[in-house]
Amino acid sequence: xxxxxxxSHSTAASSELPASGLRITLTAGPTRxxxxxxxxxxxxxSGKMGYALAAEAVALGASVRLISGPVALSxxxxxxxxxxxxxxEMQAAAEAAFEDSDIFIGCAAVADFRPTEVATHKLKKQAxxxxxxxxxxxxxxxxxxxxxxxxxxxxxxxxxxxxVGFAAETRDVAHxxxxxxxxxxxxxxxxxxxxxxxxxxxxxxxxxxxxxxxRDSIAQQAIDACPKFxxxxxxxxxxxxxxxH
Amino acid sequence: xxxxxxxSHSTAASSELPASGLRITLTAGPTRxxxxxxxxxxxxxSGKMGYALAAEAVALGASVRLISGPVALSxxxxxxxxxxxxxxEMQAAAEAAFEDSDIFIGCAAVADFRPTEVATHKLKKQAxxxxxxxxxxxxxxxxxxxxxxxxxxxxxxxxxxxxVGFAAETRDVAHxxxxxxxxxxxxxxxxxxxxxxxxxxxxxxxxxxxxxxxRDSIAQQAIDACPKFxxxxxxxxxxxxxxxH
Numbered sequence: 464x465x466x467x468x469x470x471s472h473s474t475a476a477s478s479e480l481p482a483s484g485l486r487i488t489l490t491a492g493p494t495r496x497x498x499x500x501x502x503x504x505x506x507x508x509s510g511k512m513g514y515a516l517a518a519e520a521v522a523l524g525a526s527v528r529l530i531s532g533p534v535a536l537s538x539x540x541x542x543x544x545x546x547x548x549x550x551x552e553m554q555a556a557a558e559a560a561f562e563d564s565d566i567f568i569g570c571a572a573v574a575d576f577r578p579t580e581v582a583t584h585k586l587k588k589q590a591x592x593x594x595x596x597x598x599x600x601x602x603x604x605x606x607x608x609x610x611x612x613x614x615x616x617x618x619x620x621x622x623x624x625x626x627v628g629f630a631a632e633t634r635d636v637a638h639x640x641x642x643x644x645x646x647x648x649x650x651x652x653x654x655x656x657x658x659x660x661x662x663x664x665x666x667x668x669x670x671x672x673x674x675x676x677x678r679d680s681i682a683q684q685a686i687d688a689c690p691k692f693x694x695x696x697x698x699x700x701x702x703x704x705x706x707x708h
Numbered sequence: 709x710x711x712x713x714x715x716s717h718s719t720a721a722s723s724e725l726p727a728s729g730l731r732i733t734l735t736a737g738p739t740r741x742x743x744x745x746x747x748x749x750x751x752x753x754s755g756k757m758g759y760a761l762a763a764e765a766v767a768l769g770a771s772v773r774l775i776s777g778p779v780a781l782s783x784x785x786x787x788x789x790x791x792x793x794x795x796x797e798m799q800a801a802a803e804a805a806f807e808d809s810d811i812f813i814g815c816a817a818v819a820d821f822r823p824t825e826v827a828t829h830k831l832k833k834q835a836x837x838x839x840x841x842x843x844x845x846x847x848x849x850x851x852x853x854x855x856x857x858x859x860x861x862x863x864x865x866x867x868x869x870x871x872v873g874f875a876a877e878t879r880d881v882a883h884x885x886x887x888x889x890x891x892x893x894x895x896x897x898x899x900x901x902x903x904x905x906x907x908x909x910x911x912x913x914x915x916x917x918x919x920x921x922x923r924d925s926i927a928q929q930a931i932d933a934c935p936k937f938x939x940x941x942x943x944x945x946x947x948x949x950x951x952x953h
Contacts, residue, residue, distance in 0.1 A: 506747045598839060
C-alpha cells in the first residue's frame, strides 16, 4: 500500500519529507461561466478536496501552487493561491504553471460548457416570454490539454509533470474513470461517486478509487470513505510513487 | 426624513421599539436552479443585503423570518431562518409565510429562469458535441405573486402585509424600478445599480433609491453609498412609516 512509501521515506532520510523539492500545481473548486453581469452557470464543487490536497502537499514538503475557482475556503498555510473565475481563466493559469510543475493535479470541477454569448448588460425579461434558449459552447478540457502537452514533452525527451485527473460521476464510476484515464492520457485518475449521500461535493468526507497505468494494464486502489485530508494524503503518496518511478 | 420615525417612537414609549409587535418576512440570497445533480444556474447575490435587513429588523423590535437561498453567511441572532435552494422552493416558503406577515420584503435575487428538464444523472459530454442548447422556463415572480395576493386581500377588506421589492439593474435603474413598482403592485421598491464597482452584489456597501406610492404619484428618496446595515435601517424605517399610515 502507499503507506509503505511514507515509512520508507521517513526511515531513509528523517530530515527529508516525501515531496521535498517538488513543485505541485493543483486546480480546485468550481468555475463560473457568465451569462451576463449577474447570472452564471456553475456546479456544487466546494473546493474542499482540492484545498485538502494543497494542505497535505505542503505537509509532505512540496512547493504548492493552487489555482482556485470561487470557493468559501481560506488558503492553507504555505500555499500560493491564484484565483480565477471561468474555465478559460483557469486554463490560462494552468498552462502558465505547466513548465514549473513536477506534479499537476486537476481537482477542479471545471464547467463543461459556457454560454456562447455573454451579455454586457443584465438580460431583461420580455413580457410573455415563458421560455428561453441558452446556447452553450464546450469549454476546453483543461486537464486533457495539460496531459497531452506532458505526453508531447516526454515523447521529445523533455521533462514534464506527472498528471493526475479527477472523475466525479453519478453512475458507472469505474467504467468512465478507466475511459478518461486512457483517452485523456492521464498518469492517474481519482474516481469518485458523487451520488453517495454524505460524500463528495460539499462534504468533508470522500471515498475514491485510484486508477493508474502499470505496465500494460490499469492498476487500481479503492479507498473507503474517510476525511478528505486522509484521502488527499493517499492520493499524493500514490502520485509520488508514480513520480519516483 | 425617516429618522423622525425612530425619535417619535422612542419619545412616545421608551420601552417600545419602532417595529415592536410586527412580523417581518424577508427573502434573501440567490436561488440555484438545477440542470442535473451537479450543475446549476445561479447569480452573484451574496445575501448580505437581506441578512443586514434581517439583523436590523430584529434590532428595531420585529419578529423576523428569513427565507434564504444558499449563502455563506451565518444567521443573525434572533432570526428564524428557512433555507431553500430553488425559486419554486422559495415561492412555497414565501406563500406559507404570507398570512403571518405584517411586512414582506423580497430581497432575494431569484433566478428568472430554471432549466425546463432536470436530468437525474450528471449529463455526459458527447464526443464531438461542441455546442449544447439548454431550454429554460420562466420562474414565477415571487414578489409580484405575493403583492398581487396582498392587493386582493386589501380589496376584500382583509389585512395584508406591506410589500417591499428590490430592483437590481445595470442601466436605466430609475426607469425599470418605477415600472416594477407599479406593474408588480408593490408598496415600495428599493432600486440599486449593481454595475457600480465596489457596490451591490458581494459588497458590504450599497447605494439605493427608495420609491413608493404617495397619493397619486411616486415619491422617492436617494440614499448615498453606505454600509449595507445602514441602508437596511433606512429601508426598514421607510417601510415602517408606510405601514403605520
